[in-house]
Amino acid sequence: MSLEEIRSDSAERRSGFLDEIESLLNPVLEVGSDGSVIFQNAACLSILSLNGLKDPGIFLPDELSQEIWKSKDPFSFNYEKTIGENIFFVSLNRVPGTDIARVYAFDITQKKVQERRLNETKELLSKVIGSVTDMLYALDKELRYIYWNRASEEMTGLKYIDVIGKHVTEVFPENATTAKAMASYRRVLQRGKPESSIFEYSNRIKTSILEINIYPLGEGVSVFARDITEQKNVEKKLEIERRKLRQILDYIPEGIYMVNENYDIEYVNPVLIEKYGPIEGRKCYEFFQGLDAPCAWCKQDKILSGQPVRWERRSERSGRIYDLIDIPVFNNDGSLSKLQVVHDVTDTRTYQEKVEQLNAELEARVAERTTQLEAVNKELEAFAYSVSHDLRAPLRAVDGYSRIVEEDYANVLDSEGLRLFGVIKRNIKKMDQLILDLLALSRVNRTELVKSKLDMTAMVNSIFNEVVTVEVRGKVKLSVQKLPEVYGDSVMMKQVWINLLSNALKFSALREVITIEVGGYSENGTNTYYVKDNGVGFNQKYANKVFEIFQRLHSSREFEGTGVGLSIVQRIIHRHGGSVRAEGEEGRGATFYVSIPER
Amino acid sequence: MDDNAVEILLVEDNPEDIELTLRALKKSKLANNIVVAEDGEEALDFIFARGKYSDRSIVRSPKVILLDLKLPKVSGIDVLREIKKDPRTSIIPVVILTSSTQEVDMEESYKLGANSYIVKPVNFENFIQSLRQMNDYWLVLNRLPSR
Numbered sequence: 136m137s138l139e140e141i142r143s144d145s146a147e148r149r150s151g152f153l154d155e156i157e158s159l160l161n162p163v164l165e166v167g168s169d170g171s172v173i174f175q176n177a178a179c180l181s182i183l184s185l186n187g188l189k190d191p192g193i194f195l196p197d198e199l200s201q202e203i204w205k206s207k208d209p210f211s212f213n214y215e216k217t218i219g220e221n222i223f224f225v226s227l228n229r230v231p232g233t234d235i236a237r238v239y240a241f242d243i244t245q246k247k248v249q250e251r252r253l254n255e256t257k258e259l260l261s262k263v264i265g266s267v268t269d270m271l272y273a274l275d276k277e278l279r280y281i282y283w284n285r286a287s288e289e290m291t292g293l294k295y296i297d298v299i300g301k302h303v304t305e306v307f308p309e310n311a312t313t314a315k316a317m318a319s320y321r322r323v324l325q326r327g328k329p330e331s332s333i334f335e336y337s338n339r340i341k342t343s344i345l346e347i348n349i350y351p352l353g354e355g356v357s358v359f360a361r362d363i364t365e366q367k368n369v370e371k372k373l374e375i376e377r378r379k380l381r382q383i384l385d386y387i388p389e390g391i392y393m394v395n396e397n398y399d400i401e402y403v404n405p406v407l408i409e410k411y412g413p414i415e416g417r418k419c420y421e422f423f424q425g426l427d428a429p430c431a432w433c434k435q436d437k438i439l440s441g442q443p444v445r446w447e448r449r450s451e452r453s454g455r456i457y458d459l460i461d462i463p464v465f466n467n468d469g470s471l472s473k474l475q476v477v478h479d480v481t482d483t484r485t486y487q488e489k490v491e492q493l494n495a496e497l498e499a500r501v502a503e504r505t506t507q508l509e510a511v512n513k514e515l516e517a518f519a520y521s522v523s524h525d526l527r528a529p530l531r532a533v534d535g536y537s538r539i540v541e542e543d544y545a546n547v548l549d550s551e552g553l554r555l556f557g558v559i560k561r562n563i564k565k566m567d568q569l570i571l572d573l574l575a576l577s578r579v580n581r582t583e584l585v586k587s588k589l590d591m592t593a594m595v596n597s598i599f600n601e602v603v604t605v606e607v608r609g610k611v612k613l614s615v616q617k618l619p620e621v622y623g624d625s626v627m628m629k630q631v632w633i634n635l636l637s638n639a640l641k642f643s644a645l646r647e648v649i650t651i652e653v654g655g656y657s658e659n660g661t662n663t664y665y666v667k668d669n670g671v672g673f674n675q676k677y678a679n680k681v682f683e684i685f686q687r688l689h690s691s692r693e694f695e696g697t698g699v700g701l702s703i704v705q706r707i708i709h710r711h712g713g714s715v716r717a718e719g720e721e722g723r724g725a726t727f728y729v730s731i732p733e734r
Numbered sequence: 735m736d737d738n739a740v741e742i743l744l745v746e747d748n749p750e751d752i753e754l755t756l757r758a759l760k761k762s763k764l765a766n767n768i769v770v771a772e773d774g775e776e777a778l779d780f781i782f783a784r785g786k787y788s789d790r791s792i793v794r795s796p797k798v799i800l801l802d803l804k805l806p807k808v809s810g811i812d813v814l815r816e817i818k819k820d821p822r823t824s825i826i827p828v829v830i831l832t833s834s835t836q837e838v839d840m841e842e843s844y845k846l847g848a849n850s851y852i853v854k855p856v857n858f859e860n861f862i863q864s865l866r867q868m869n870d871y872w873l874v875l876n877r878l879p880s881r
Contacts, residue, residue: 527833531854531861532750538859539757564857 161241162223164191168204168234179240186219193218194225194238204234216240222247270345270360273352278303278320281355290362292338312336316347323349323356334360390477394419396439396470398429407477424452438463438473447480455481512581519577526570534563565697572699575630576684579706584624591618591628591664595653598632603640611640611649618655619662622734627707634700635666635727641694642725643670660733661713667726673719681717704729741767743796745777745813746831747805751854755800758862769796774808777801778816781823795826798868801848803832803839811842818847829868 153174156163162179166172175191183189196212203210212227223240230237264271270290273282283298298306303320307313312334323330334345344367348359384391390407394400398418408414411422420426420433429435434444444461458478463471537559541548548556595615603611621628636651643649646669655664673681673688680686684702704727705715713731742759746752752770759768771777779785781799783792799817803810810830817823829850830843840851852864 527854528748528751531833532748532754534857535750535754535861539754567857 161239162191162194163240164194164238165230166192166195166236166238168201168236170195170199173235182218182221182240188218194223194240196225196227199227203229207232210236215243220244269362271357272298272360273355273357274303274320275355276324278317280306282357287360290336290338290343290360319347319349320356320358323351327351333363390479391474392419392477393464393472393474395466395472396435398435401472434461435473437461439471441465441471455479456484515577516581519574519581522570522573527567530563530567530570534560537563565695569697569699572697572703576699576703576706579627579630579703579710582624582627584627584710586622586624589621589623589625589628591621591655592616594629595632595636598629599636602633602637607640607644607649610647611651613651614653616652616654618653618664619657619733621662621731623711623731624707627710631704631707631729634704635729638700638727639666639668639670639725641670641696642672642689643668644694646670657733661730662733663728663730665726665728667724669724672721672723672725673717674721675719678717678719681719682715701727741797743769743771743777743780743799745771745774745799745805745810746802747772748802751802754861755865758865762862762866773806774810774813777805777813778808781817781826782820792822795823797827799826799828800831800868801828803830803843811839811846814843814846814848 156174157176159176160178162176162182164172164175164179170192172191179191179194183191183193194216196214199212209229209231211229212225214225214227216223216225221242221244224243225238225240227236227238229235264284267284268286270287271282271284272280272287275281279300279302280298281300283293283295287298288294293306303313303317307316315332316334319330319332329348329350331346331348334347336343336345343362343364345360346363348361350357350359384402384404387404388406390404390410392400392403392407398420400414400417400419400422403411403414403422414422418429420429424430432448434446437444438461441463443463444459446459446461447456448459449456456479458480460476460478462474462476464474466472537556541553541556545553592615595618599613599615636653639651640649643651648669650669652667653664654667655662657663671689671693677688681688682701682705683698685698687696687698689696701715701717708715708729708731711731713729715730716728717725718728719725744752744755746755752772756768756770769780771780776785777799780787780790781792781795783790801810801813805813810832814828814830817826817828824847827849828847829852830839830848831852831854832839833854843851850868852868855861855864
């Protein structure tokens with residue numbers, strides 16, 4: 136039909152059609168090959184007026200070539216047009232056999248918005264899933280991969296494109312792990328219920344422990360796998376530690392148990408089980424004491440106040456003594472349990488008592504001995520008294536009467552007789568000296584020490600002047616170093632210096648020049664003093680003998696003496712808690728050392 | 735001065751010591767009138783004019799007493815205590831004469847008021863020397879206050 140023919144089409148038929156179109160809610164219009172608008176319906180007009188437009192040509196394509204009209208062939212164009220805020224899907228079709236194109240526009244604004252929203256949602260979802268650092272993948276019902284996230288790529292080293300669409304067995308080797316996984320997937324598919332399990336997954340680099348959660352996903356499954364290797368290691372360590380602790384508790388010889396606030400036993404170690412039998416949900420007082428109420432002596436109150444208690448108890452039933460340590464243990468729910476360590480100290484206490492008893496006996500024995508010793512000491516004192524008194528008296532008589540004979544009978548005695556009297560007098564003198572020395576020695580033992588700070592340097596210098604005789608004074612070269620001060624008994628310490636210095640002088644008397652050196656030093660709280668001479672000395676192998684009583688290394692003919700002087704020195708030094716020693720060489724002098732604590 | 739006045743009372747039990755002491759004193763012309771008491775009791779009897787000395791007058795006391803400490807019956811320490819306790823005799827100089835070197839004795843004697851203390855040396859010459867010194871001091875230099 137030509138344009139004219141259409142225009143002149145039976146008005147009736149056409150008006151019926153146009154009426155129908157007019158009633159449509161979608162914009163419809165007709166354009167001629169010359170581009171003129173032949174018809175537009177009310178919906179078209181209303182859209183245009185709504186957007187302040189008049190030309191319905193806005194619904195037409197931007198460019199419509201005139202060429203298409205030259206043939207009689209039908210054509211059709213579909214496109215989108217935005218008018219104002221509305222988007223239209225427009226379909227332009229040639230009315231067959233005419234030079235008219237009919238244009239139908241459908242408002243797809245709503246659909247477009249939905250589409251955009253959907254896209255946005257999809258993007259967000261992919262972002263969210265992409266942000267997950269745990270493995271996330273999905274399988275269809277044939278167990279072919281339909282999703283595979285980045286974390287899955289990283290964990291397995293398998294790329295998305297290498298996995299998607301492939302069956303599990305095409306991706307992973309057919310082994311026990313794969314078989315187990317597939318069985319799980321199938322169960323979830325079948326039952327429609329999620330499932331969790333632990334898998335060990337090994338790639339070429341390492342073995343990881345994966346916690347896998349499989350969820351039903353319509354016609355497939357989605358799988359969420361998390362690497363819990365680290366967590367497992369920590370758990371394993373904790374488990375090991377727990378086991379160790381348990382072992383300690385199991386092997387510890389002390390009894391250990393724990394009860395809650397209601398006296399319910401929470402733990403009992405094997406030692407106690409062995410002794411008291413199975414726990415069987417019994418209360419502690421039933422288990423240990425066979426009572427039906429808490430023990431009267433229980434320290435539960437203290438424990439409930441959060442304080443540890445250590446106490447001792449003698450069991451009336453067994454007679455044994457226990458050292459008990461109660462420790463409050465705070466539970467997560469705020470309640471307190473009591474941990475008790477039971478240590479049987481019966482043996483220790485028994486030994487202690489024995490030791491104490493022995494000590495008491497020992498003390499009594501010591502006291503007894505002391506009394507005996509005191510008695511002996513008194514006897515000794517009496518003995519010393521009579522020695523000095525009774526032994527000296529006859530000696531005095533012998534001496535006195537010898538002199539009377541010498542004086543009164545001098546004319547009757549020849550020179551031999553006089554010599555013999557000389558021998559008697561010399562021996563009397565010697566015996567008297569012996570008695571005096573013995574008394575001095577016994578006095579050292581009996582006299583109580585009175586300690587004070589002593590200036591040893593001054594003491595040595597003053598004593599030297601007392602003991603040096605006029606005959607030798609001129610040939611003595613004495614050198615006294617600065618000597619350390621000491622706490623000691625002044626009278627006794629003077630005696631030490633008297634004996635040491637007179638000894639040195641006596642045994643050096645034959646030298647042309649007597650050299651005596653006195654020195655001292657302090658070391659680790661001990662002061663050592665020495666007296667060195669250039670006298671006759673002695674053989675070092677007798678060094679220990681020089682301090683023995685009555686022990687002499689030289690004959691009386693060479694040097695007079697009783698052999699008591701150095702014994703006195705030794706006794707005094709021993710009484711001060713010190714020690715003595717001697718060094719000597721025959722013909723080359725001797726050195727005597729005394730060491731005493733500074734205090 | 736009364737010629738009969740006792741110059742020295744020697745309290746000594748050992749006969750040899752008595753002989754030697756008397757000989758030494760006489761030989762040194764130290765004293766003329768010496769009385770010897772051989773035990774503590776006799777010494778006290780003499781000093782306090784009792785017993786066999788009851789006809790004596792207590793006021794004619796010796797100028798010095800040489801007192802041994804170790805005596806029969808009453809010990810020298812007790813004799814000393816008695817002498818020094820009684821105001822009539824406490825003024826008499828007492829020289830302790832003993833062979834003891836025990837410091838306890840010396841201390842005890844001085845505490846009780848002994849005036850001097852001589853340890854009898856074994857050597858006889860030393861003894862005489864000691865006695866002479868004692869004599870010089872107590873008989874010559876140390877005059878008693880006149881009564």
